[in-house]
Amino acid sequence: MTYPMSDLSQHKFTAEDFKEGQVLLFDKPLEWTSFQLVNKVRWLIRSHCNIKKIKVGHAGTLDPLATGLLIICTGKFTKRIEEFMGQEKRYTGTFSLGATTPSYDLETAVDKTYPIDQITDTQIEKATEDFTGDIDQYPPVFSALKKDGKRLYEYARNQEEVEIPSRRVNISYFKITKVAMPEVEFEVACSKGTYIRSLAHDFGKALQSGAHLSSLRRTKIGTFEVENAFDIEAFIQTLPPKKDLS
Template identity: 55%
Template sequence: MNLGKKASDFDFEEGEILLFNKPLHWTSFDVVNKVRQVLKKYTGQKKLKVGHAGTLDPLATGLLLICSGKMTKSIDKFQGQEKEYTGTMLLGATTPSFDLETAIDRRFDISHLKEGELHAAAQTLTGEIEQVAPAFSALKIEGERAYEKARRGEKPVIRARKVHIPVFELTAIRRPEVDFRVICSKGTYIRSLMHDFGQALNNGACLTVLTRTRIGDFKLSSAWEVNDFVQMIKAEGNESLS
């Protein structure tokens, strides 16, 4: 859908769906801002609408959908589609953020855990489950992001909500690291899923690596690297782009 095209093949004002591989440590808004800046210069439209469908954490990589022009009206539809992730968790450790954004605060002995127990724990977290989002998340609590409260040392009250996990499978076990693949519904926090996995074992686990590989029918294999997209735009001869 994206790769192999030239800038002139797109109609950014009428509306396009652009697939990107979000770089590590970039926020989703960093990608949107970069793309918006480039497209505004290319089209000459200072009010060109550009938005993303589904936030990825800074420590995650993978598929990010960015819509331009009239296609921004479909963002809610894309956000609601099924998503697929691959990643790695660290078994026997927990952090306040459920990933490596914060330091490990507790360690557990994992020597007694059998592989069968690990696979069984993953199965208990499939189907419709109730999940609590991490305190270090962008959820709004009383008009403020939960992570803002958490960084001040407060404990935001976050209600559990139902999510659907059709697939949660362990693809490789290299203690203390465990690789996984997850297919899930809108609103699922993979960080929380890893935390809950540790609790299901009366142990601990936190997320260390995460890549979103699919949103609905859109796949990461069809996504642009951000810098390649910028260079593709530059190749049209618009020297004002930087």
Template identity: 55%
Template sequence: MSAQKLLERTFNFAEGELLLINKPYKWTSFDVVGKIRNSLKPLKLKVGHAGTLDPLATGLLILCTGKLTKQIDTFQAEDKEYTGTMILGATTPSFDMETVVDQEYPLTNLTEEAIYAAAAPFTGDIQQYPPAHSAVKVNGERLYVKARRGEEQELRLRFVSVPVFEITRIALPEVDFRIVCSKGTYIRSLVSDFGKHLENGAYLSKLTRTRSGNFFLEDAFEVTDLVEYLKNKREAAAAEQADTNIQ
């Protein structure tokens, strides 16, 4: 969404606002929350997000402020849509580009027909393990913290739904895809399992959340635009208050 659209909006952050944000690459979801919360000072408001995005992912992040934070679980429960790119012929411990390649496989045995067909077993109701490098908590500590210490953990299977898993482009080693999935689905795990199904390897190189429920990335604000807008609003309010005091 353009910066101009911000000027056409009237916000009531205390009563509650739902903000659609395009999360930047390498920002954590909590980075975005912190940035917006700081921009709302001196108001002491609750700000939370409805559905974590990995730091290396981009796209739609829903933020709620004020009284609307009570509805975060409702927004978080909605299905999600993603587009992304996987790299075939290699694996990484984190199933994405956070860690370096640890094993490589030849691509000579892969055909486009086999790649397209490999999406079918991962469509519908499926089971998957979360990545060892994930934000899932075990005994109060996130798995990625344990993984970075080299500790092995017993991962629990989770049931998720993937109504749509569509291969949209093949240019080996890159394969593009579009996925619609339920809350709690790990795209990294899906990609890793996809590679195993091909008796090969795969890891996630790019991921963008394009939709969450009835909310779309195309309607999202850029973080910098929203922060600048809030800064200007604060300065305008301070100037108005100063004029009032002088009078």
């Protein structure tokens, strides 16, 4: 069962609830990894419900510099993770034009700058058309994808060259919501496997300039919305009093 924030004041979880399976909606904080949030939730469940072991997993990684909706499944519902990962996702965020970074976001420092005075609002709006529908996209080299048993970011950090194959993704909706140069705010709906960092990088190239992702928030996964997600403190209020596992 899924419990959104609006229902939390009406519900108290039990150990059996988590074992049978729950779909929990969380608003991931900035600078937390998805795994850190999962580990925190697992620890809270174990310590408050006196459970030695409990399956807990998330349905779709968010980068540390992104915030927003993260689906966390427990118990028997961890079998549904692949189902949730396959659903369309919606994001809002900001591209910063005129500069690129090796990671395509703010994880690494700017490595190149480009002129932006020649870019018009009309060109920005039109560029979205190049990235709507089925497109081929190259994942960022600073990503957790594996090649030959090694994660891409390991190659990048060791300054090793690596050939990254493109992948076909679908962007069903891409809209520019605000232009305040050098920043461009956007909203996008896309398929599993889409990298918004790569979209930012490619968007800059389409404008014959450069760009990187400077903010990102996931607002929706399938029918699940971040407005119905809750934070750690709210989740704690749904749990029994903490117990000592020692």
